Amino acid sequence: MKKEYIFTPGPTPVPHRVGLSQVRMVHHRTAEFGEILARVLDGLKFVFQTDNEVMLLTSSGTGGMEGAITNCFSQGDKVVVFAGGKFGQRLVELANYFGLDTIEIQHGWGDCADPADLEKALEADPGIKGVFLTQSETSTGVVNDVEAFGRIVKQTDALFLVDAISGLGAVDFRTDEWGVDLAISGSQKGLMTPPGVAFVAVSDKAWKAIDTATLPRYYFCFKAARASQSKSPPQTPYTPAITLVQALDVAIGMLREEGLANVFARHELFARATRAAVEALGLRFVASDHNRANVCTSVWSPEGLKSGDLVKHLRNDYGVSIAGGQGQLKGKIFRLGHVGYFDEFDIVTQVAALELGLKELGVPVEIGAGVSAAMKVLAEG
Amino acid sequence: MKKEYIFTPGPTPVPHRVGLSQVRMVHHRTAEFGEILARVLDGLKFVFQTDNEVMLLTSSGTGGMEGAITNCFSQGDKVVVFAGGKFGQRLVELANYFGLDTIEIQHGWGDCADPADLEKALEADPGIKGVFLTQSETSTGVVNDVEAFGRIVKQTDALFLVDAISGLGAVDFRTDEWGVDLAISGSQKGLMTPPGVAFVAVSDKAWKAIDTATLPRYYFCFKAARASQSKSPPQTPYTPAITLVQALDVAIGMLREEGLANVFARHELFARATRAAVEALGLRFVASDHNRANVCTSVWSPEGLKSGDLVKHLRNDYGVSIAGGQGQLKGKIFRLGHVGYFDEFDIVTQVAALELGLKELGVPVEIGAGVSAAMKVLAEG
Secondary structure, eight states: OOOOEEOSSSSOOOOHHHHHTTTSOOOTTSHHHHHHHHHHHHHHHHHHTOSSEEEEEESOHHHHHHHHHHHHOOTTOEEEEEOSSHHHHHHHHHHHHTTOEEEEEOOOBTBOOOHHHHHHHHHHOTTOOEEEEESEETTTTEEOOHHHHHHHHHTSSOEEEEEOTTTTTTSOOOTTTTTOSEEEEETTSTTOSOSSEEEEEEOHHHHHHHHHOOSOOSTTOHHHHHHHHTSSSOOOSSOOOHHHHHHHHHHHHHHHHHOHHHHHHHHHHHHHHHHHHHHHTTOOBSSOGGGBOSSEEEEEOOTTOOHHHHHHHHHHHHOEEOBOOOGGGTTTEEEEEOOSSOOHHHHHHHHHHHHHHHHHTTOOOOTTHHHHHHHHHHHHO | OOOOEEOSSSSOOOOHHHHHTTSSOOOTTSHHHHHHHHHHHHHHHHHHTOSSEEEEEESOHHHHHHHHHHHHOOTTOEEEEEOSSHHHHHHHHHHHHTTOEEEEEOOOBTBOOOHHHHHHHHHHOTTOOEEEEESEETTTTEEOOHHHHHHHHHTSSOEEEEEOTTTTTTSOOOTTTTTOSEEEEETTSTTOSOSSEEEEEEOHHHHHHHHHOOSOOSTTOHHHHHHHHTSSSOOOSSOOOHHHHHHHHHHHHHHHHHOHHHHHHHHHHHHHHHHHHHHHTTOOBSSOGGGBOSSEEEEEOOTTOOHHHHHHHHHHHHOEEOBOOOGGGTTTEEEEEOOSSOOHHHHHHHHHHHHHHHHHTTOOOOTTHHHHHHHHHHHHO
16 A cells, blocks of 8 residues: 655645545536636736736646747847757747747756846847746745845846746745736646646736737637637637646635735745755755745755665555756755645655665665654744 | 436537546646557557548647648649538638649539539549548538549549548548548547547558648647657657546547447447438428438428527537537538437437427427437337
8 A cells, every 4th residue: 555645846736625626527517617717817917926817828837937938029030049858848849830039048957047148138239129937946946036126127028938837836836926927827836736737827918919920829719818808708719727726826815814824934934844854854956945835945966876775665665756857966965845735744754765765775864864854943933 | 406417419418437438637747648549549540540640639620631731732732622610611711721733623512512513623633632521510410422533533643632530430431442541530520538638540542642742840840740650659749638538548449349430330320320210200300311411400490480499499408409500501401310329219308309399499390200200210220
């Protein structure tokens, strides 16, 4: 008998009531589904902290990224893209693919993007039409300071596009206050829902750009989405992933009950507890000191241990799913998730499994040291 | 107390065991999900009756259409599109949107596409690169003769693209035997799964076209999908709609158990029973005699009755969802679904609800006449 624990930074654990809400499918042309969709669209504004309309798309988060770019930009548009991890790199790839004139700013994998780099780029070229940033770079365990970048972009004509896929509903994200024109997210991280639905909050500034942007978009057309969503009751241009929308409705209801401030405080506490455990076990963080995310904790695999072997061992022997490294960090790091539906005991369980796994793979660890360190932080929180 | 009946031609009723399979989400990097995905990809080949690889996309069916077009064609390519209904029209819209040189063949809404029209078009212009056809045009209740078109297209260099979204798993569809190069479908019709996943079976001829086609595709890139799917265990380029893939696995298992021949025979019988009921009630079919589909039966709304009022009445008073008209048929017709998870008693219930609804809305019907006529067909089947 092995219980199953999803501790990866996406997909994240799905609360049982969210999972169950998929069983009875409501027809999407009924008044009942209209109410569900209306509540979800309103709930997305709540989690995005925005008055902007949020487009709901049936796709992975990458579909949301593609839509944000193709709706608002034209071939040859000059954009600045921060690429300090696998997901920042995906924004670069998308921008290049669609023929944007991409100024790629590489910051170290594990370091934050630096607002000073943006200032320099904007000074050097006032014709920049867009700035692309990843809020929570889950591949490295870093959260970027979206607010600081927003302050700079606001003073320009450029659109501020932010991948908030793994941060939304876990760490603070103030779409309007921080001046985010295109805020992208997905169902399967902080929103505690299975994957398959993506969202983009679109500002007035972005809507203006849409009028003249010429990149092709059909399935991901925001104007079509807005036209359908503004009907009463709201609809979608194509049959939506009904059961996932139902699940999202329940999950957002849970976030509303808890309150965003409490949600963020919980993530902060659990991240702190996890970091205390990692330090107590004598392991090294990937992210530099002040950059460590409340979404997931990335850790260098101990000398001589391929992180993939640890991931496999925990999955096979304990039913515990943590994540390995991606891209250039593959095999070198492992990542402990604490985003979404996590409680204290999940944090303790994850650290306990890590201790057992490391020991069994021949890494000298003091059994109990990580768990105690985490417990001390949790008890004080 | 009102029970709920989804009798629309999509989304269609979801078997309880399919619905339940969404509750426990399996992490997509586990061996267990690898097995599920492998079984689904293999199962899709079974329902598509093909040896071609089937791309699995997280999107509505329209995303599958967009992918089929953008992966295989280039701006200015000349294509013939049959547009005898809302979904044929969508293919026209997509082809035009992406700058194809579209020869639009309009056939009456309710009539089948005519292979002779294709022969004429091909004779007039040997440079035609693609032929686009809808198998089951759910907006009119017509099923086109894909085989006849395939025989013609096979002799040319053109690619044969077929929207099999509402027909697959309900009426015969032989991808390989009929020479379909791009066969598109979705989860929410004959495959008895909630909406949110689309599929495209891609022939060798189509793969060759992909090498030189230049329309932009990133999220829907088939080469990326194939590269991920051919890993062992198979993967997807972006996080898939995990719970829908799980559901699909169970649903395809049910189709395998029943056997495709039995599945098609069941649909044929239920369609015949429904048509007998419609005739016994003195109502008129939208589709001409030999064109009536086994997927859904489209019926002209009786004089003086807006079909939307009938749809609303059945939904509100009886919990029964049937479909109204779409596009130019909006308000004028209603559609009785019999695609996917239907049994004899669903057919009887649908006809019974129709009789009650019509009577209550002031249409003179002989109560019981439709049900008896359907019963006679069912008893003989």
